[in-house]
Amino acid sequence: MTIPSHTSVGIVGGGPAGLLLARLLHRAGIDCVVLEARDRAYVEQRQRAGILEQGTVDALRSCGAADRLDREGLVHDGIELRWNRRSHRIDFPSLTGGRRVWVYAQTEVVKDLIALQLADGAPLLFEAPVTAVVGADTDRPVIHYTHEGTDRTLTCDYVVGCDGFHGVVRRAIPEGELHTAERVYPYSWLGILADVPPSCDELIYAHSPRGFALHSMRSPSVSRLYLQVPNGSDPASWTDAQIWDELEARFAVDGDWKLDRGPITQRSVLPMRSFVTEPMRWGRVLLAGDAAHIVPPTGAKGLNLAASDVVVLARAFAQWAATGTNAGLDAYSDTCLKRIWRAEHFSWFMTTTLHTAPDQSAFDTRLQLSQLDRIAASPHAAAELAENYAGLPVG
Template identity: 90%
Template sequence: MTTPAHTTVGIVGGGPAGLLLARQLHLAGIDCVVLEARDRTYVEHRQRAGILEQGTVDALRACGAADRLDREGLIHDGIELRWNRRSHRIDFPALTGGRRVWVYAQTEVVKDLIALQLTDGPPLLFEAEVTAVTGAETDRPVIHYTHEGIRRTLTCDYVVGCDGFHGVVRSAIPATELRTAERTYPYSWFGILANVPPSCDELIYAHSPRGFALHSMRTPTVSRLYLQVPNGTDPDSWSDTQIWDELQSRFAIDSDWKLTPGPITQRAVLPMRSFVTEPMRYGRVLLAGDAAHIVPPTGAKGLNLAAADVIVLARAFADWTATGTTAGLDAYSGTCLKRVWRAEHFSWFMTTTLHTTPDQSAFDTHLQLSQLDRIASSPHAAAELAENYAGLPVG
């Protein structure tokens, strides 16, 4: 592959945000280059989110990346909440005018987009480590990177940082121009993959005196489950029996429902944080996805927020190349941040309603249970949860 020296849009990061943006730009006739620091195997097996909102699915379909999703993705029309040994189902289509969500792992989204990119798309360079981005305030920002042992530069009309929270593109924006807001949480998620069919048809979110638990799935034969644990927990300190017993305890309701255990194939502890940086644009450098914002996973918003960012961005680039107007690019940060802050609030709400803290008082617990009772008894409260979970309009 000939390594280009210039492109219209330089995209740093080959995760779902960068790849979806590249696909949308390609279909709009806008040239771009994607630089990804890791190798293809790592990127395709990087475990992350598994819930896709309606808007994300619509975008994947529009760019021809949903054939396998439509065959293999699991359509979910709701979630189940559990607390005080009772359960309540939230019916998404009934409460949102027909919207729903899909269970389809980020690894599979990335595989589908990479296959398209390599077959019919602009350059995608793996193991291209970006070291700096300079000239953000000029009309020709430069990406400095190393690929195949050679130091290279790529001049761009615009640079988009899709390189995650620890990426380098955000550092191209002067610190004096950035405002950040952050919240950390006093607990983590202990996540497991298990080769056992799910014990439920839809996701179960459980509030328990012992802590939060989530039952999800990857496929009809692979379950994905999570336990709230203290920060710093060693995943190897739990035996398989302890994990399944604790999950069963936290999911317990007054019925004959039972959790089916199975062989655990992966385990990891995931810390939780909320983070937003503003603005999402400075000069000719723009941020998308985790480079600009992080949400705790309780609301299933991470991948979907990233997709929403690049949908807005692709439209803005299309308008710019077609008409010369930068109105969409100028409005990009403000447009996206409205949705970002709504998703941050929803993710915080789901997290603080369903998790318990080490020093939690009886008063705090009663507030949580009262909120869950309200959702179960009020169509308005249930609709607010359903609309946010299934996904608010993009742009």
């Protein structure tokens, strides 16, 4: 493969945001190069999100990246809320005009996009860590990176940072030009993968005096479950039996529902935080996905926000390539931030409504239960949850 020294769009980061952007640009006839610091195996095995909004699925379909998703993805028309040993189902299609979500792991989305990129897309370089991006305020920003033991440079018309919260590209923007808002939550998630068929047809979000729990799945034979735990918890300090016992206690509901148990194959602790940096563009450098924003996973927004960012960005680049106008690129940050802050609010709402804070009072708990009762009783409150969960319009 010939590695170009110049490209229209240099994309740093070969996760779902960078790969989807590359695919959309390829379909629009815009040249780009994707630089990923890790090797292919690592990227394809990185466990992250598993819920795709309607808009994300539409974007994958539009660029020919949804064949396997449509065959293997699990379509979900709702979620179940549990509290005080009762349950209530939120039906998405009836409350949103037909929108729904899909269970399809981020690892699978990444595998699909990598295969397409390597088959017929723009250059995708693994093990190509970027060391710096310079000249953001010029018309030819430069990416400095290493590949196969050689220091290289890539000049670009634009650079897009899809390299996550700890990435390099955000550092190309002068510190005084960025404004950051952040919240760190006083609890984490202990997440497990288990070789057991899911005990539910749709996701269960459980509020409990013992803490939050979530029952999800990766496939018809693999369950994905989460427990709220204190920050700093060691996943190895829990035995398998303790994890299953605690999950069973938090999911407890009146009736004959039963939590099936199986071998736990993976476990990890996930900290919870909200983070937004703005603007998402400075000069010829743009940020997308986790490089610009992070949400707690309770609302299933992270991957979907990244997808919506790059859909807006791909449209703006298509306009630029076709007409020479920068109007879409100039509006990119403001356009995306409107949706991002709504998703941040929804994720905060789901998190604070369902989790038990370490210093939580009886008053706080009654407010949570009142809110859950309201969702169960009011179609308007249920519709607000459903519309946000299934995904607000992009752009």
